[in-house]
Amino acid sequence: MTQPAAARATAPTVSTVVCTYNGATWVGEQLQTLLTQSRIPDEIVIGDDASTDETWHVVEAFAAQARARGIALKLTRRTERLGYVANFSRALSEATGDIVFLCDQDDAWHPDKIATMVARFAADPRLTFVHSDARLVDAAGRDLGHGLFEALELSPHEREGVRSGDAFLVYLRRNLATGAASAFRRSLLEVALPLPHDWVHDAWLATLAAAVGRIDIIDDALVDYRQHGANQIGMARRTSKQRVTDMFRPRNDTIRADAARLDALVDRLEGRCADDACIEATRAMRDHLQARLAIGGRPVWGRVAPVMREWTSGRYALFGTGARSAIRDLLRIG
Structure with missing residues (x-):
């Protein structure tokens, strides 16, 4: 009623x-x-x-x-x-x-x-x-x-x-x-x-x-x-095969776009958010994404040291999926 x-x-x-x-x-x-x-x-x-x-x-x-x-x-x-x-x-x-x-x-x-x-x-x-x-x-x-x-x-x-x-x-x-x-x-x-x-x-x-x-x-x-073919945004569970394939696919374009979005977020938060910690966290994630961009531009054999630096900083765990994100950066094509 x-x-x-x-x-x-x-x-x-x-x-x-x-x-x-x-x-x-x-x-x-x-x-x-x-x-x-x-x-x-x-x-x-x-x-x-x-x-x-x-x-x-x-x-x-x-x-x-x-x-x-x-x-x-x-x-x-x-x-x-x-x-x-x-x-x-x-x-x-x-x-x-x-x-x-x-x-x-x-x-x-x-x-x-x-x-x-x-x-x-x-x-x-x-x-x-x-x-x-x-x-x-x-x-x-x-x-x-x-x-x-x-x-x-x-x-x-x-x-x-x-x-x-x-x-x-x-x-x-x-x-x-x-x-x-x-x-x-x-x-x-x-x-x-x-x-x-x-x-x-x-x-x-x-x-x-x-x-x-x-x-x-x-x-x-x-x-x-x-869920249908004309969705602007849809949602489906990933299969095991998709999870494995996902580890190797190129990510630099996605990471670059994500970093740009964080720039827009910082711009909006500054002066409008009383919690400076939110702004600092956004900047830290943007820096992490910039580091991942640089990693993706290296040959596979040259990625171990920068991946270890990001891992030691704790930013893979804080802003990504931990070990999964680190492994992706070691394996992905770009």
Whole structure:
């Protein structure tokens, strides 16, 4: 049963931000799951990135239903493509709710998703960002038999780091938050916007949230996260063969891009983050990546000494996957 409007008036207001692009196949199902929430959103912001299929017609039909339920709508149909990240950045800037939910166009929310996450924020005024597990499903909505956190190989050590207050190092090392399973206080946008073009939006938001506030993880799956050929971002478990192949593949381009992203993070944190330790950790990881770039440019026989220096410094363990990262640097092609 949905929450009456009078009861919602005393609770934090909720904005759901949906970004669409040629998503007519699934966007209708996703939007309907916003209306079947036990706690419906107060505001829905939809930014369409110049779709050329029937997406906008689906959005307009949904808008009439949402308005009939008393939900405020902000709809924007762009005439030129901005791209995935820029479209989200524009749409997020229009959200006015106390709590902001990110919404993809091709998933399906479980009925208690909003209520569960809002309750977490109500219980902890310090909480800035929360994200949950998700059930992975195929294009037809069939359960793939494993969840998002399992596919990410989320470790007990990482969970403990997040919940003990050391979340920044966890999210600096790698992103664990998927936008479709995330919500945050709108105050985070004062630091996060505009979204940088070279970051994935959910990774940027989660990392900044860890720097300026507190993050929590919900172990329950609150969304069906659809895996299909047209995903902007997908998720699948790695096979043993993929793990072995991964040890040898070239990494310099990836490492170089990661180092550039850290430059953008330092620029944003300076002057906006009270915790200098976060800035120093970001610089230290950037230096580690620069060292790994130099290692990748050496012949294999000349890598042992610099890899040992990085190993002795502890930075493989702090900013990578420990021995696995060190072995990759010894074996990779470039």
